[in-house]
Amino acid sequence: MKHGPMIFLAAFFALSLSWFGFVLKPQSQIGRQMPTNTPPAIDIYPQGRPGLARQGAEVYRANGCAACHSQQVRQSGTTCDVALLNPGTNRAALIETLKNEKLDSAEMDWSFTQLPQTILAGVEKEIADSVAKSLKAAGAKAQVIIVPIGPDIARGWGRRQTVAADYLFDNPVMLGSLRAGQDLAGAGSRLSDANWHLLHLYAPRTSVKDSLMPPFRFLFERKKIGTHPSPDALRLPQEFAPPEGFEIVPKSEARALVAYLQSLKIETPLYEAPFTAPQPPPTENAPTNSAATNSPASGANAPATNAPAK
Amino acid sequence: MNSEMNQPIQSATAEMETPRSAVPVWLVILMVLLLYWGGLYFDQHGGWFSPQVYAPYASVAEVEKFQPPASGGPPPQGRRYYDLICALCHNPDGAGKPGQAPPLVGSEWVLAEGANRLIRIPIVGLNGPIEVKGQQMNLSMAAMGASLSDEDLAAVLTYIRQSWGNKASDVTPEQVKAVRADLANHPQAYMVEELKKLPDKIPSK
Numbered sequence: 001m002k003h004g005p006m007i008f009l010a011a012f013f014a015l016s017l018s019w020f021g022f023v024l025k026p027q028s029q030i031g032r033q034m035p036t037n038t039p040p041a042i043d044i045y046p047q048g049r050p051g052l053a054r055q056g057a058e059v060y061r062a063n064g065c066a067a068c069h070s071q072q073v074r075q076s077g078t079t080c081d082v083a084l085l086n087p088g089t090n091r092a093a094l095i096e097t098l099k100n101e102k103l104d105s106a107e108m109d110w111s112f113t114q115l116p117q118t119i120l121a122g123v124e125k126e127i128a129d130s131v132a133k134s135l136k137a138a139g140a141k142a143q144v145i146i147v148p149i150g151p152d153i154a155r156g157w158g159r160r161q162t163v164a165a166d167y168l169f170d171n172p173v174m175l176g177s178l179r180a181g182q183d184l185a186g187a188g189s190r191l192s193d194a195n196w197h198l199l200h201l202y203a204p205r206t207s208v209k210d211s212l213m214p215p216f217r218f219l220f221e222r223k224k225i226g227t228h229p230s231p232d233a234l235r236l237p238q239e240f241a242p243p244e245g246f247e248i249v250p251k252s253e254a255r256a257l258v259a260y261l262q263s264l265k266i267e268t269p270l271y272e273a274p275f276t277a278p279q280p281p282p283t284e285n286a287p288t289n290s291a292a293t294n295s296p297a298s299g300a301n302a303p304a305t306n307a308p309a310k
Numbered sequence: 311m312n313s314e315m316n317q318p319i320q321s322a323t324a325e326m327e328t329p330r331s332a333v334p335v336w337l338v339i340l341m342v343l344l345l346y347w348g349g350l351y352f353d354q355h356g357g358w359f360s361p362q363v364y365a366p367y368a369s370v371a372e373v374e375k376f377q378p379p380a381s382g383g384p385p386p387q388g389r390r391y392y393d394l395i396c397a398l399c400h401n402p403d404g405a406g407k408p409g410q411a412p413p414l415v416g417s418e419w420v421l422a423e424g425a426n427r428l429i430r431i432p433i434v435g436l437n438g439p440i441e442v443k444g445q446q447m448n449l450s451m452a453a454m455g456a457s458l459s460d461e462d463l464a465a466v467l468t469y470i471r472q473s474w475g476n477k478a479s480d481v482t483p484e485q486v487k488a489v490r491a492d493l494a495n496h497p498q499a500y501m502v503e504e505l506k507k508l509p510d511k512i513p514s515k
Binding site for chain 1: 325359361362363364365366367373375376377378380385386387390
């Protein structure tokens with residue numbers, strides 16, 4: 001072979017360059033990220049998933065859910081809203097300011113009773129800042145609200161885009177590349193009901209009429225009803241119900257998978273993906289609050305309250 | 311070129327040679343222009359490999375623009391950890407509990423100008439008789455704050471120094487760090503006499 005060493009060198013150069021670009025550089029860039037708290041949040045984020053949800057991640061992986069469901073929310077831009085938190089005492093000055101800023105649209109509610117009231121929506125940061133400043137000068141209290149936008153966010157799949165920090169505790173990271181189903185990065189926020197998930201896994205068409213999702217009936221057990229019906233039995237519509245005298249009970253895999261789906265949340269603002277989170281109502285008792293948020297497992301036990309009617 | 315091609319093959323074993331020709335100048339110029347354009351595009355959109363820049367943001371400055379403004383006041387985790395740890399004995403309103411813990415409201419130990427003595431108490435604890443606001447007490451406090459990070463302990467101490475009508479300066483994480491380093495060879499709890507010998511302010515090195 002002529003030019004043998006040259007071909008070897010060229011191949012070696014090409015492969016090592018891609019190794020530097022795809023392995024070494026990303027590793028040095030984001031390979032050592034740590035969970036951290038982004039002010040004003042107190043809690044560090046992300047936190048590891050609770051045990052049942054971690055088992056559920058394995059069920060998710062084993063059943064190939066990532067083949068049809070992605071877990072990544074995209075964002076195409078960021079806009080700002082201005083919300084009036086408190087109209088202050090000087091109404092005349094406030095109305096004057098709003099008129100000066102050309103914000104006296106027909107829809108404007110001049111009573112200022114529904115607070116916080118959105119004064120201006122979908123503008124650039126500089127404009128929002130200047131409006132908030134002039135409202136402040138008029139004695140009112142206003143807040144600039146950061147609103148990420150994009151097709152995924154418009155579908156309600158998340159409040160912001162997902163970034164590397166969101167996947168710190170996922171191994172492997174099941175990003176997915178096909179969206180035959182919904183994106184599940186924020187599934188726990190929008191579908192928090194464990195019963196809904198169980199019914200949907202057993203028979204997707206109970207909740208979504210034209211669902212393409214295959215039913216995962218092997219995650220459930222069909223049992224003969226003993227002396228008493230099981231408290232965990234699914235309450236299925238007639239069309240999907242088992243024959244008389246039988247009941248459908250979720251196996252532990254189904255419970256774990258539901259706990260995992262409930263734990264998928266993109267709700268925390270990060271430095272690299274900022275947005276203004278809605279203000280939570282002030283909680284007086286911090287310890288009980290944190291205990292409640294740390295156990296989505298309690299949600300998976302919810303079917304216990306759902307005893308069949310008969 | 312044609313004349314070369316038309317010549318008969320000299321011998322069957324000879325390898326074919328492609329004639330060498332210079333790279334056209336326009337191609338070189340096009341490559342340089344493309345490279346320049348790529349460089350410009352990267353400069354404007356790449357964020358210079360910063361791990362904190364994701365599209366649609368183009369630079370750290372643009373991400374910084376959308377950060378929420380600093381709220382001012384003591385860091386919020388101060389109250390969180392006070393309610394979790396300290397409030398069991400010192401009461402959520404800082405009034406203390408007779409027989410368990412002295413009050414923090416208006417306490418000369420809390421409101422001291424420098425926080426040197428105050429920082430030491432949660433890190434290693436405090437034993438024995440102590441006088442707070444003219445009252446004699448004889449209690450013992452364990453090293454309740456030893457497990458908190460410098461930032462969190464500073465936030466708790468700032469919280470107790472600035473809540474319930476207390477008004478004193480911030481405690482910074484740097485101060486806590488310096489005192490913690492100083493306490494490395496003082497694992498046992500303090501006695502009040504020992505604390506009183508220390509200067510009020512953190513001695514600068």
